[in-house]
Amino acid sequence: MLSMTYEYKAIPTPEQVQMIEQTLTVCRKVWNFALRERKDWYASRKCQVNACSITSEYIIPADVKYPNYYEQSASLTRAKSEFPELKTVNAQVLQQVLRKLETAFLDIGRKGMGFPRFKNKYRMRSFVYPQLGKSQFLQGNKIKLPQLGWLEYVKSREIPDGFTVKQALIVRKASGYFVMLTLECDVNVPDVIPDGHPVGIDLGLDKFVATSDGEVIDRPRFLSSLHRQLKLLQRRLKHKQKGSNNRHKLNRKIARLHQHISDTRKDWHFKLAHKLCDIAGTIFVEDIDFRVWAKAMFSKHTLDAGFGQFLNILKFVCWKRGVYFDKVDKNYTSQVCPQCDTHTGKKELKDRVHFCPECGYTTHRDVAAAQIVRNRGLSGVGRILDNKENACGDGLTGTGNSLVKSLRSRKKSYEASLKSAS
Numbered sequence: 001m002l003s004m005t006y007e008y009k010a011i012p013t014p015e016q017v018q019m020i021e022q023t024l025t026v027c028r029k030v031w032n033f034a035l036r037e038r039k040d041w042y043a044s045r046k047c048q049v050n051a052c053s054i055t056s057e058y059i060i061p062a063d064v065k066y067p068n069y070y071e072q073s074a075s076l077t078r079a080k081s082e083f084p085e086l087k088t089v090n091a092q093v094l095q096q097v098l099r100k101l102e103t104a105f106l107d108i109g110r111k112g113m114g115f116p117r118f119k120n121k122y123r124m125r126s127f128v129y130p131q132l133g134k135s136q137f138l139q140g141n142k143i144k145l146p147q148l149g150w151l152e153y154v155k156s157r158e159i160p161d162g163f164t165v166k167q168a169l170i171v172r173k174a175s176g177y178f179v180m181l182t183l184e185c186d187v188n189v190p191d192v193i194p195d196g197h198p199v200g201i202d203l204g205l206d207k208f209v210a211t212s213d214g215e216v217i218d219r220p221r222f223l224s225s226l227h228r229q230l231k232l233l234q235r236r237l238k239h240k241q242k243g244s245n246n247r248h249k250l251n252r253k254i255a256r257l258h259q260h261i262s263d264t265r266k267d268w269h270f271k272l273a274h275k276l277c278d279i280a281g282t283i284f285v286e287d288i289d290f291r292v293w294a295k296a297m298f299s300k301h302t303l304d305a306g307f308g309q310f311l312n313i314l315k316f317v318c319w320k321r322g323v324y325f326d327k328v329d330k331n332y333t334s335q336v337c338p339q340c341d342t343h344t345g346k347k348e349l350k351d352r353v354h355f356c357p358e359c360g361y362t363t364h365r366d367v368a369a370a371q372i373v374r375n376r377g378l379s380g381v382g383r384i385l386d387n388k389e390n391a392c393g394d395g396l397t398g399t400g401n402s403l404v405k406s407l408r409s410r411k412k413s414y415e416a417s418l419k420s421a422s
């Protein structure tokens with residue numbers, strides 16, 4: 001099963017805008033109520049039997065079950081007779097809110113995410129129609145949605161052949177309303193095999209990307225100038241009275257600029273990913289957890305650069321273009337010589353050049369790191385570099401059993417060695 005999301009700018013009529021806002025309000029109320037219910041249940045189970053806690057606890061009888069998704073969606077159905085407002089919104093949309101809350105609670109344990117928050121009107125920005133039914137709901141540049149009716153949108157690209165629209169998500173952004181369509185196609189896509197020109201990539205802060213081919217790509221200049229603009233606007237904020245109309249206007253301006261920055265950055269990431277796929281048949285990157293990075297010393301700049309987003313985009317573009325993509329062990333990439341595998345010791349941040357006293361290999365520091373990444377990746381998938389001077393079999397940098405992780409990659413390496421033998 002293949003699934004993708006296409007985003008279109010919606011052109012709602014004033015009535016539809018009102019309807020969308022109304023839906024968001026009801027969704028928000030449902031979310032906040034359901035979250036309160038869960039929090040109360042937890043609090044009432046935390047309190048000791050023989051002592052009361054300092055904060056007062058709403059006492060819930062011991063036999064009341066934990067309000068999970070099924071409990072809550074049943075009580076939502078019951079609540080509809082009492083609160084007619086709930087009936088104004090599509091039932092599945094509201095159920096989806098509860099499902100999202102359930103996922104949010106599960107993700108605390110699964111992914112280490114934070115505790116879900118109560119939402120004010122600025123935080124509740126989207127809702128989803130999980131099913132669009134069998135009837136004809138797409139026509140020209142319009143989509144028929146429950147309650148909203150025919151919603152017009154800017155058809156910036158066609159839905160590809162063979163795909164069916166499964167879900168529609170309505171999102172409010174600073175620059176207006178958007179509709180995101182989840183497309184699905186019932187095909188099996190074969191796994192990409194590591195083939196073609198291999199490229200290792202090193203990500204960094206003073207330059208964005210260095211490739212093992214010696215190319216160094218800087219961070220885009222326009223982002224820093226946009227950030228300067230943002231700073232300017234934010235500084236003006238303190239002169240505006242809280243709750244005033246002018247402050248509201250300025251906040252909207254800031255929100256639009258934020259969106260412009262994130263759109264521009266995303267666009268640049270996509271272009272860069274395609275550029276890399278143009279030259280490479282196989283791409284390796286370091287396996288870095290950027291959340292840890294961001295928490296450490298580089299906080300703002302790391303988040304600015306959006307490395308995590310770039311890697312996700314790169315992975316997707318690679319998959320789309322049939323380029324093999326893999327992550328490799330990140331340790332000591334800057335401390336080993338890519339030519340002869342000698343440990344050259346730790347480099348300071350100011351050392352911009354890699355020089356190996358053993359073999360005399362000299363190159364840009366980040367390029368050397370990228371070459372290590374490439375060599376590790378190749379030995380991980382069992383391929384040997386075609387380049388004569390680097391091809392020395394077992395001597396490849398970072399050759400280690402830990403890199404040959406799964407059975408699948410071992411199988412691949414077996415196949416690759418057969419290929420190179422024949």
Ligand SMILES: [Zn+2]
Pocket residue numbers: 337338339340341342356357358359360361
């Ligand atoms: Zn060397």
